[in-house]
Amino acid sequence: MAEEPSIDVVEMEEVVIERTRTLPPRLELVVKVAAVLIGLYEILFIFNFNYTLYDLFQRLGVELEFLRITFQPKQGEAFVMAMLMVITFLLYPIRKREKYFRKVFSYDYVMGAAGVVSMLYLFAVYERYILTSSLNQTDVIFGLLAIIMVIEATRRVLGWVLPMIVVLFLLYGIYAINYDWVRFVQQLYFDEGIFGIPFFVMTIYVFAFIFFGAFLLRIGVSDYITEFMISLFGKRPGGPAKSAVISSALMGTVSGSSVANVLTTGTFTIPLMKKAGYPPEIAGAVEPVASTGGQLMPPIMGAAAFIMAEFLNLPYNKIIIAAVLPALVYYGGVYLFIDLETKRLGLKGMASEAFKTMAYFLRKLYILLPIVVITVALVWGIAPQIAAISSLGVAIWVAWISRDEIYGNEKLYVAVALLATLLMFLGKDVGKQTSMVLLALFLLLVALGVMKKGVAFNEKFYITSLFLLFISLTKYLGMTKEQIVLMTGVFGIVFSILVGYRSTLDSGKMMYRATYEAMIDAGKTSVSVMLAAASAGLIQGVLTMTGELTNIGYRLISLTHGNLWLLLLLTMVFSLILGMGVPTTANYIITSLVAAPAIYMLVRNIEPYNQPVPGYTVLIAMLAAHFFVFYFGILADVTPPVALASYAGSAIAGGDFWKTAINAVKYALAGYIGPYIYFTHPEMFLITVSEWTPAMILRVLYYLVATLFVMYLLAIALTGFYNTKLKSWMRGIIGILGLAGVTLNPIVIGIGVAAWLGLKFYGARFEKSAS
Numbered sequence: 001m002a003e004e005p006s007i008d009v010v011e012m013e014e015v016v017i018e019r020t021r022t023l024p025p026r027l028e029l030v031v032k033v034a035a036v037l038i039g040l041y042e043i044l045f046i047f048n049f050n051y052t053l054y055d056l057f058q059r060l061g062v063e064l065e066f067l068r069i070t071f072q073p074k075q076g077e078a079f080v081m082a083m084l085m086v087i088t089f090l091l092y093p094i095r096k097r098e099k100y101f102r103k104v105f106s107y108d109y110v111m112g113a114a115g116v117v118s119m120l121y122l123f124a125v126y127e128r129y130i131l132t133s134s135l136n137q138t139d140v141i142f143g144l145l146a147i148i149m150v151i152e153a154t155r156r157v158l159g160w161v162l163p164m165i166v167v168l169f170l171l172y173g174i175y176a177i178n179y180d181w182v183r184f185v186q187q188l189y190f191d192e193g194i195f196g197i198p199f200f201v202m203t204i205y206v207f208a209f210i211f212f213g214a215f216l217l218r219i220g221v222s223d224y225i226t227e228f229m230i231s232l233f234g235k236r237p238g239g240p241a242k243s244a245v246i247s248s249a250l251m252g253t254v255s256g257s258s259v260a261n262v263l264t265t266g267t268f269t270i271p272l273m274k275k276a277g278y279p280p281e282i283a284g285a286v287e288p289v290a291s292t293g294g295q296l297m298p299p300i301m302g303a304a305a306f307i308m309a310e311f312l313n314l315p316y317n318k319i320i321i322a323a324v325l326p327a328l329v330y331y332g333g334v335y336l337f338i339d340l341e342t343k344r345l346g347l348k349g350m351a352s353e354a355f356k357t358m359a360y361f362l363r364k365l366y367i368l369l370p371i372v373v374i375t376v377a378l379v380w381g382i383a384p385q386i387a388a389i390s391s392l393g394v395a396i397w398v399a400w401i402s403r404d405e406i407y408g409n410e411k412l413y414v415a416v417a418l419l420a421t422l423l424m425f426l427g428k429d430v431g432k433q434t435s436m437v438l439l440a441l442f443l444l445l446v447a448l449g450v451m452k453k454g455v456a457f458n459e460k461f462y463i464t465s466l467f468l469l470f471i472s473l474t475k476y477l478g479m480t481k482e483q484i485v486l487m488t489g490v491f492g493i494v495f496s497i498l499v500g501y502r503s504t505l506d507s508g509k510m511m512y513r514a515t516y517e518a519m520i521d522a523g524k525t526s527v528s529v530m531l532a533a534a535s536a537g538l539i540q541g542v543l544t545m546t547g548e549l550t551n552i553g554y555r556l557i558s559l560t561h562g563n564l565w566l567l568l569l570l571t572m573v574f575s576l577i578l579g580m581g582v583p584t585t586a587n588y589i590i591t592s593l594v595a596a597p598a599i600y601m602l603v604r605n606i607e608p609y610n611q612p613v614p615g616y617t618v619l620i621a622m623l624a625a626h627f628f629v630f631y632f633g634i635l636a637d638v639t640p641p642v643a644l645a646s647y648a649g650s651a652i653a654g655g656d657f658w659k660t661a662i663n664a665v666k667y668a669l670a671g672y673i674g675p676y677i678y679f680t681h682p683e684m685f686l687i688t689v690s691e692w693t694p695a696m697i698l699r700v701l702y703y704l705v706a707t708l709f710v711m712y713l714l715a716i717a718l719t720g721f722y723n724t725k726l727k728s729w730m731r732g733i734i735g736i737l738g739l740a741g742v743t744l745n746p747i748v749i750g751i752g753v754a755a756w757l758g759l760k761f762y763g764a765r766f767e768k769s770a771s
Contacts, residue, residue, distance in 0.1 A: 020091040021101050027090055034086040035523025041083075042207050043490055046076050047385055052483045059477040071123075072130065077195045077203050078122040081534065085115030085153060087527055092156035115153060118146035122189065129190055135182050143185030147538065150194055154535045157528050161581025165590070166535050173542035183545070193541035197310055198533035198589050205306040205316070207526055208385035212392050213300075214521040216370070217264065218514035219399040224367050226265045230272060231355040238342030239349050240276045241286045244269035245334050248290035249297050249327075258584075258637040258645040261291035262652070270652045277347045280655030285663035287652075288645035289334055292637045292668065295584060297327045299375040302634065303529050304588035306384065308626050311592060312618050316384045322627065322685040325704055326678055333670025333711035337719065344721035366414045367402055370395035373421060382482065390485030393467070393492030394421055396515070400463045400496070403507040409454030413464060416441055424471050424484055431475045438472035459499050459508050466495040493519070529585055536589035543593055553597035564602055568676065571595040572632050579636020580643075587633035592626055599625035608682060614690045623688065624679045631675040638664040666718050670711045673742055677707050681744060706744045713738035713752055722759055734759070 023031065043049045054067035071079075089112030093100035121142040129135070135143075147170070155163040170188075177183050187193060216222060229247035233239040248265050266287040273283035295302030298320040305323070309316045370391040377387035394417070400406075401413045420441065423434045442465055448455040455461055470491055474484045493515060500512025543549045560566040574595055579587045600621045603609040609621035637645040640661040650660035665672075681703050682688045689696055716722045717735030726734075737752040 019096070019101070021093060021104065023090060023104070027104060031087050031090055031524070032520050034083040035520045038080055038083045038207070038523040038526065039211060039519050041076065041079055042203065042211075043389075045071055046073075046203055047208070047389065047486065049486060049490055052479075052486055055479065055483065056474070056477070056487065059479070072126055073200065074190075074195050075123045075126050077199055078119045078126070080203055080207075080530070081150075081194070081199075082116045082119035082123070083523070084527055084530055085112055085119060085149060087524060088112075088153040088157060088531070089115060091524075091527075092153075094156065111149065111152060114145055115149035118142050118149055122146070122195075126190075135186055135190070139190075140181050140185045143189035144181070146189055146194060147185075150531070150534050150538070154531045157531050158583060159581065162532065162535050162583070162586055165582070166538050169539045169542045173546055176546040176548075187545045188538055188541045191541075192544060193538050194534045196537035196540050198307055198537045198540065198585070199530065201307045201310050202303065202526070202530045202533045205384045206303045206529060207522070208388035209300055210526050210529070211518075211522040212370075212374070212388040212395070214525060215392055215395055215515075215518040218518040218521065219395065219511070220402075220514075221367055221370070221395065221399075222264055224361075224364060226268050227356060228361040230269070231358055231361055234272070234355050235349040235351075237347055237349050238276070238338055240269060240272040241278060241283070241338045241342065242335065244273065244287050245290040245331060245338060248287060249293060249331050258288065258292040258295065258634070259648050261294050262288050262645050262648040265291065266649060266652050270649065272350070274653060276350055277345060278341075279345075280653040281650070281659040281663055282341060284649035284651075284653030284655045284660040285646065285667060286334075286338060286649075288638050288643075288649040288660075289664050289667045290331070292634060292645050293327065293330045293334065293671070295634045296323060296330055296631065296671075298323050299371075299378050300388075303533070303585045304630055304633065307533070307585065307589060308592070308630060312623060312626060314613065314616060314618060314623075315381060317378050317381050318613070318616075318687050320378055322623070322687050324686065325684045325700075326627075326631070326674055328704070329674050329677075329707050329711065330668075330670045332708050333674075333715070334667050336708075336712050337667045337669070337715045340715050340719040340721055343723075344719055344725070363410070364402055366398055366418070369398050369418070369421070377425075377485070382485070386482050386486050389489035390424075391489070393485075393489035396492040396496045397463060397467055399514075400460060400499070400511060403460070403511070405505060405507045406458055406460050407456045408458070408460040412448075412454050413460055416445070416464060416468070420468060420471060423475075424488060425481060426475075427481060428478050431478050435472045435476035438468050438475065442468040442472070459503050459505065459511075462499045463495055466499070467492070470495075528583065532583040532586040533589070536586040539590055540593055549593060550597065552594050553601050556595065556598035557602055562602065564599075567599060567602060568628065568679065571599065571629060572672075572675075575629050575632035576636050576639050579633045580639065580641070584633050584637070587636065588630050591629035591633060596622070596625040596629050599628065608688070611688075611690070613687055620682050620688050623685065624682050627685065628675045628679050631671060635668060635671045638668050640665070669714055669718070673710070673714070674707070677703075677710075677742055677744065702746075703744060706741070706749050709749065709752065709756075710738050710741040710744075713741060713756065716756075716759070726759075730759070 050067045050069065054064060057064050057067070089108050090104055094105070094108070125139065129139075151163045151166055154166070174184060189195075226243075226247045229243035230240065233243040233246070236242070244265065247269065248261055270283050270287050273286060274280060278286075295304070301319070301323060305319050306316060309319045373394050374387050374391035377390060378384060382390075397417050398414075401408075401410065401417060420438060423438060426434050445455050445461060445464065445468075449457050449461060467488070471484065471488060474487060479487075496511060496515040500508050500515060503509060503512065543552075556567060556570070560570060571591065575587065575591050578590060582590070600619070603624075604619055604621040606621075609619065609624065611620050612618060613620060613623055637643065638661065640646070640658065643661045643664065646661040646664045647657060649664070650657045653660065678684050683696070683700050684703050684707075686700070689700070713734050716726070717731045717738055720726050720731050734755060737748070737755055740748045741752050
């Protein structure tokens with residue numbers, strides 16, 4: 001779930017994400033330690049694993065009082081930020097020129113030390129501040145230093161645009177409060193600002209998913225997904241492109257980063273698309289569009305979705321449900337475009353010899369179990385961070401089982417893992433019985449190992465035994481479901497390191513490296529997303545401090561003379577322009593603070609927007625407004641002139657950037673038009689429906705089908721092909737009907753259906769008569 005990295009295109013069309021220094025071993029070790037410390041602090045004190053451990057040992061009759069140590073949330077956030085400062089000032093140079101990448105300069109050490117000290121100062125004095133709520137001169141100095149260091153760190157990692165916006169807001173804030181530095185620092189350092197809601201969400205929720213995603217990438221789940229989809233669709237016409245859409249949707253829901261997704265799945269799918277006959281400008285456009293949609297795709301969306309849940313005071317599982325139909329429409333629209341482009345180009349499928357057999361992928365289907373687990377856990381309402389960590393344990397377990405080089409009956413081990421996972425989620429009321437079943441499974445494996453019946457005393461046996469015995473113990477001790485799944489995820493990392501360290505096999509060593517490298521990757525990857533959140537938090541803090549949060553909304557309404565469509569259009573343009581230089585998370589935070597309130601105020605007294613989301617206090621007007629700005633902030637990744645995801649795709653494909661970006665905008669049309677449809681038909685968010693009557697079910701189904709049909713008409717008009725190449729006048733009529741169909745008016749949709757049927761059965765005659 002990393003933020004969008006910067007991209008440099010170098011010789012041989014190599015795309016480099018977040019170009020950083022190559023450090024000498026001692027400094028690389030410092031960065032690795034800082035990255036691991038972020039993960040350890042998060043697990044121990046932010047996910048409250050220390051209390052879970054204390055409870056475990058207490059039930060075993062051992063009192064370990066030191067595990068009960070606790071810190072304030074702001075202290076935890078300050079510690080995480082201090083480690084981010086270490087990573088940033090060592091890895092990211094002050095300027096993006098070659099000489100600055102060659103070594104770490106003295107000023108890098110000075111600024112890094114200033115950043116670390118200014119953050120650890122808050123860690124040290126925060127408890128005193130809670131008691132007194134007063135600041136002294138030293139507090140002000142360290143607070144100002146911290147703000148400066150956050151801005152500089154953000155500039156190094158994310159470029160100039162976001163820091164410049166932050167500085168403008170800060171200058172306005174200082175002026176608006178009449179240069180009251182104490183109030184300025186108190187608001188932006190102690191109370192909100194750097195450590196406001198955005199950064200709080202990053203540390204509480206998002207880091208857990210970055211952690212989860214890093215492990216899935218390292219242990220090969222992303223490769224499995226990509227190769228599976230290629231094998232499934234590759235033999236069909238346009239198969240590589242269609243497989244890119246689906247694999248990127250599945251992988252994007254884990255990574256949450258458009259550019260990172262392009263550069264993982266894209267390095268495999270784009271060359272395949274070119275080999276299948278797609279021009280570089282199409283192959284390079286399909287993958288960015290599909291990858292960008294990953295941040296819209298449940299169950300794990302981009303970091304901005306977690307912040308939205310916090311801003312709206314809604315559980316994250318409700319945000320997931322609300323995003324389901326829009327995600328289906330987005331990927332449905334992309335698929336329809338690709339299908340028509342494939343037919344227009346007359347492409348065929350690829351030879352089956354180019355792919356692994358379907359039998360292999362079906363046999364390994366259990367590798368996707370962690371994604372199933374996290375989806376079910378989130379929908380059930382388990383805390384998002386706990387759901388991510390619990391799925392991590394399952395991911396590690398099935399990754400070990402999937403190693404063919406390690407002897408063992410794969411079906412047997414998979415059955416044991418599936419059964420144990422199901423039992424793990426059962427409640428305390430059947431804890432003793434569950435414990436006995438798990439212990440029986442362990443004894444069964446031992447017996448089979450003694451008899452040499454599909455089990456050997458090797459790595460698969462050891463990792464499975466450790467999981468079974470540990471889950472059995474926690475169930476027997478009567479620990480809660482949340483405690484057990486959290487501990488299983490954390491101890492799964494320990495189990496994997498222990499078994500991998502002792503292994504003499506290449507597969508075992510690979511799993512050992514993948515486990516500890518994933519922990520380092522998570523810390524490094526979190527730099528960009530957390531700095532973006534901290535910088536955006538400064539903007540939020542200024543708006544709160546100056547009272548401009550409401551005033552801006554009224555000014556936007558006045559500017560558009562209260563015209564809703566004009567306000568939505570203005571918001572779209574603002575979100576896209578802002579997103580060209582600002583990461584998705586910061587984009588959403590800014591637009592949700594500036595533009596979303598204006599939309600909300602304009603419709604809050606209109607039916608159905610004036611109704612609350614069933615079961616909650618937030619109005620539908622606020623939900624619809626936030627989703628509207630959320631979608632357009634994400635689409636900036638494929639919108640020229642910047643279009644980072646399109647830039648990455650064109651570099652891999654070797655195509656022209658502008659042609660690639662224009663194609664990407666065309667294929668992502670459902671993303672540009674869809675938000676208007678969802679806003680005007682909020683029932684498509686599903687959680688806005690108070691009662692699911694048969695009539696309501698039919699209405700929502702009609703909205704979904706009609707929206708997909710509108711996308712189909714627009715795809716036909718823009719590609720200029722439907723069974724045959726269409727004349728300009730035919731494309732014009734279909735395009736007008738498609739645009740008019742955005743209202744989902746049944747009469748307009750009916751006329752569109754009639755036009756489509758005419759094109760389907762009489763299109764060739766029209767072409768002949770016209771020629």
